[in-house]
Every structure is written in structure tokens, then in C-alpha cells.
Amino acid sequence: TEVVIETARGGNAGVLKVSVKNERRVVVSACRLVDLEFKNPFDDQKIRESMARATKVYKNCANISLLNDGVVYPVECDVGLGNPIVLGRQLTEFNGESSTVAKHIKRKVPAAAKRADIVAIFGWDFEIVHSPIVGLNDGRFCFVEFDMVALNRNLTLQHEIGHALSLGHHKVLTIMNGDGFN
Numbered sequence: 001t002e003v004v005i006e007t008a009r010g011g012n013a014g015v016l017k018v019s020v021k022n023e024r025r026v027v028v029s030a031c032r033l034v035d036l037e038f039k040n041p042f043d044d045q046k047i048r049e050s051m052a053r054a055t056k057v058y059k060n061c062a063n064i065s066l067l068n069d070g071v072v073y074p075v076e077c078d079v080g081l082g083n084p085i086v087l088g089r090q091l092t093e094f095n096g097e098s099s100t101v102a103k104h105i106k107r108k109v110p111a112a113a114k115r116a117d118i119v120a121i122f123g124w125d126f127e128i129v130h131s132p133i134v135g136l137n138d139g140r141f142c143f144v145e146f147d148m149v150a151l152n153r154n155l156t157l158q159h160e161i162g163h164a165l166s167l168g169h170h171k172v173l174t175i176m177n178g179d180g181f182n
Helices: 045-063 101-108 150-162
Strands: 002-006 012-017 024-032 064-067 072-076 090-092 099-101 119-121 135-138 142-144
Touching: 002 135, 024 045, 045 064, 045 072, 045 119, 072 101, 099 101, 101 142, 119 150, 135 150, 142 150
Parallel strands: 024 064, 024 072, 024 119, 119 142
Antiparallel strands: 002 012, 090 099, 135 142
């Protein structure tokens, strides 16, 4: 693993290579959004491929084993999520409670999937509120937008898992680059 040392002005002061001796095990569940109106372009195979790629990258680069039970859990939302899915959009739940689309989705994640350390939610076109995004991390929940190019889907998942593991953006051209570098 490389640790980047930056100057106070954000310049690169150097890179330190470190070896992670102890394996870290992190359980990640895969979830597929199901909507009343829109067909999710992620099928189970594409989700499993992205999860397998992330597992390989984290094991090879950081000695982190991403454990997955192989199940792609459906997240069945009983509201129209829309296209795009505006995660910050206000809505009123059936019990009258004011909420957002993101909170509604997180509530609908099956209990078995919520037992994982990280929950990856695969959907279509995400926005926050009038701001397009391709991925979002909300604590241990990672939202991954569909892209026709498998490499882009995989990088988005890996990037959001990095955030769930407490990694922030940096300027080095790796998966944690915050400039949209692919």
C-alpha cells in the first residue's frame, strides 16, 4: 500500500510504501434496487462481477478481504424512485414521517444485508439534489450508479468501498482520486 505525504499546500512531498501484515476482513453485501416504474440495468451477474473485481483489488492492494455471501439482495421500494433517483428528495413515508429517498432505500434494505459491515446498493441514474453523481457513500451504505462500461462501474464501487473504510479523496491517480479520474 502506498501512503502519500502531502505538503501543507497540497503538493506531493513523497510516497511511503507500507506492508500490511495482518489481513482485515470486511463483510460487504450487494443490493439491487427494485422500483415500481423503472428497470434496473444492473442484473445479478453484473453486480457479482463488480463485487468480485473489488474483492480482488482490495486483497491485492491492501490485504483486505471483502467477504460476500454471493446473494444479491433485492431492495424493493414501495415508492417510485424516479429517473434520476434524487437521493436528497424529500418524501413522506406511509406512516406520515418526513424522509428522503436515500433514507427510504436504506430502510428497505433486507435485514440479512444490513448485517454486513458495508452495504453496496446498485441502481441507475443517481443525483443528490440537482447534482449528478456516479456514486455516493453514506456511512456504511455505498450507492453505485450503472455505467455501460464495466471498468467505470467497478471503479465506482471500489471508490465508495474505500470511503466506507474511512479513506478520503486525494490527488494521486488511484481509486480514491476525487476528480472523476478513471
